[in-house]
Amino acid sequence: MDLAILIKALILGIVEGLTEFLPVSSTGHLILAGALLGADDERWNVFNIVIQTGAMLAVVWEYRRRFFNVDVQLYRNLIVAFIPAAVLGLLFSKYIKAYLFHPLPVALAFIVGGVVILIVESRSFKPRLEDTRAMTWLDALKVGIAQCFALIPGTSRSGATIIGGMLFGLSRKAATEFSFFLAVPTLVAAGAYDLLKHRDLFTRSDLPMFGVGAFAAFVTAFVVVRWLIRYVATHDFKPFAWYRIVFGLVVLLTAYFGWVDWKP
Numbered sequence: 005m006d007l008a009i010l011i012k013a014l015i016l017g018i019v020e021g022l023t024e025f026l027p028v029s030s031t032g033h034l035i036l037a038g039a040l041l042g043a044d045d046e047r048w049n050v051f052n053i054v055i056q057t058g059a060m061l062a063v064v065w066e067y068r069r070r071f072f073n074v075d076v077q078l079y080r081n082l083i084v085a086f087i088p089a090a091v092l093g094l095l096f097s098k099y100i101k102a103y104l105f106h107p108l109p110v111a112l113a114f115i116v117g118g119v120v121i122l123i124v125e126s127r128s129f130k131p132r133l134e135d136t137r138a139m140t141w142l143d144a145l146k147v148g149i150a151q152c153f154a155l156i157p158g159t160s161r162s163g164a165t166i167i168g169g170m171l172f173g174l175s176r177k178a179a180t181e182f183s184f185f186l187a188v189p190t191l192v193a194a195g196a197y198d199l200l201k202h203r204d205l206f207t208r209s210d211l212p213m214f215g216v217g218a219f220a221a222f223v224t225a226f227v228v229v230r231w232l233i234r235y236v237a238t239h240d241f242k243p244f245a246w247y248r249i250v251f252g253l254v255v256l257l258t259a260y261f262g263w264v265d266w267k268p
Contacts, residue, residue, distance in 0.1 A: 010216050012043045017055055017217035021224025024059040024191075025184060025232060027121060027163030027244045028251075032110040035157060036255065039107050039266055047205045049105065051217060053198045056191040058218030059225035063184045066229050071188075077137070078185065084141045085148030085182075086189045092152050093194070104157050107266040108259060113158025114252030121245035124167050132173030136182045139174070146172040147182060151190070158252075161190065166241070176236045184229060 019037050023030040034052040038044040043051075064071055070078060103109070133139060150168020154161035162183050169179030199206075258264040 009213055012041050012048075013051070013055075013213045013217040014220050015041065016043065016048075016052060017058065017220025018224050020052065020055050020217070021059050021062070021221040021226075022228060024056060024221070024225055025063075025162050025187070025228050027117075027160050027166055027241055028248055029110070029114065029117070029158050029160035029163065030056070030059075032114055032158035032160070035105060035110050036107055036266075040264075046202065049101070050198050050202045050205060051213065054195040054214060055217035055221045057195045058221030060188050060191040061218075062222050062225035062229055063187055066226065067181075067184065070185075077139075081136075081139055081141060081144035081182075082185055082189055085144040085151065085186050086193070088145070088148045089151045089155060089190065090193060093155055096155065100155055100157070107255060110158035111252040111255035111259075113156055114248045114255070117159050117163055118245040118248030118252070121163065121167055121241050121248070124171060125240045125242050125245070129170075131170070131175035131178070133178055134175045136174075136178050136185070139178075139182065143172060143174070144182075147174075147179075147186065151186065161187070163241075163244075176240075177233070180232060180236050 016034060016037060019033050020030050023033045031052070035044070038048055038052065104113075133143065147165050147169045150164050150172075151161060152164075153159050153168075154164040165183040165186055166176075166179045169182055170176060174182065255264075255266065259266045
């Protein structure tokens with residue numbers, strides 16, 4: 005396989021792993037990185053979704069005791085939380101990809117999402133639940149509804165579920181952990197669905213590309229997951245909000261002045 009393709013796969017895998025579990029939108033970053041690398045056709049879009057499985061495996065490994073001890077309550081809550089976005093995704097994914105999977109809509113979503121995080125973090129509230137083990141199916145459903153906003157690229161699946169969980173009474177740590185857990189069925193389903201739907205775009209010779217991307221995503225995501233749990237113990241998400249706003253403005257300004265040719 006062409007070395008240039010493997011290098012692009014490595015870069016996109018690192019971007020995926022670094023951003024999947026932070027409230028900054030991995031899909032948004034992958035769309036922007038793909039536009040800069042010239043890796044933004046339908047084939048690369050499917051690749052970006054499939055390598056999310058690598059990031060997901062980092063969560064499974066980090067929380068392997070919880071997953072492999074057959075925690076029935078956790079499995080039930082994940083199924084309940086997964087359903088809303090799965091249904092809406094199946095109904096509207098074609099239109100979302102056609103109109104929103106482009107750099108400028110992503111930049112706008114970055115800014116809006118950053119403002120929302122700042123507004124939520126400016127509120128003072130006492131969490132109702134300190135641990136994910138105390139979550140009911142209704143708590144899970146509320147987080148699942150919040151995840152639906154992440155269908156808009158640039159919004160951030162992690163950001164929507166973490167901030168939504170906090171608004172619905174979860175502690176910062178509990179909301180972050182449940183966001184990690186919910187990534188497992190969500191990313192597996194999204195990757196499998198897209199790969200099956202577009203399997204004619206790939207051959208066996210593409211396996212190294214997927215392997216490099218998924219492995220890079222796994223390693224970087226594993227580091228991020230461990231770091232983020234420690235971070236939320238003593239910090240809020242305002243730095244990520246300002247990052248989103250500044251990054252989004254940079255994309256819009258570079259497009260407006262013609263400094264970067266963001267492909268439509």
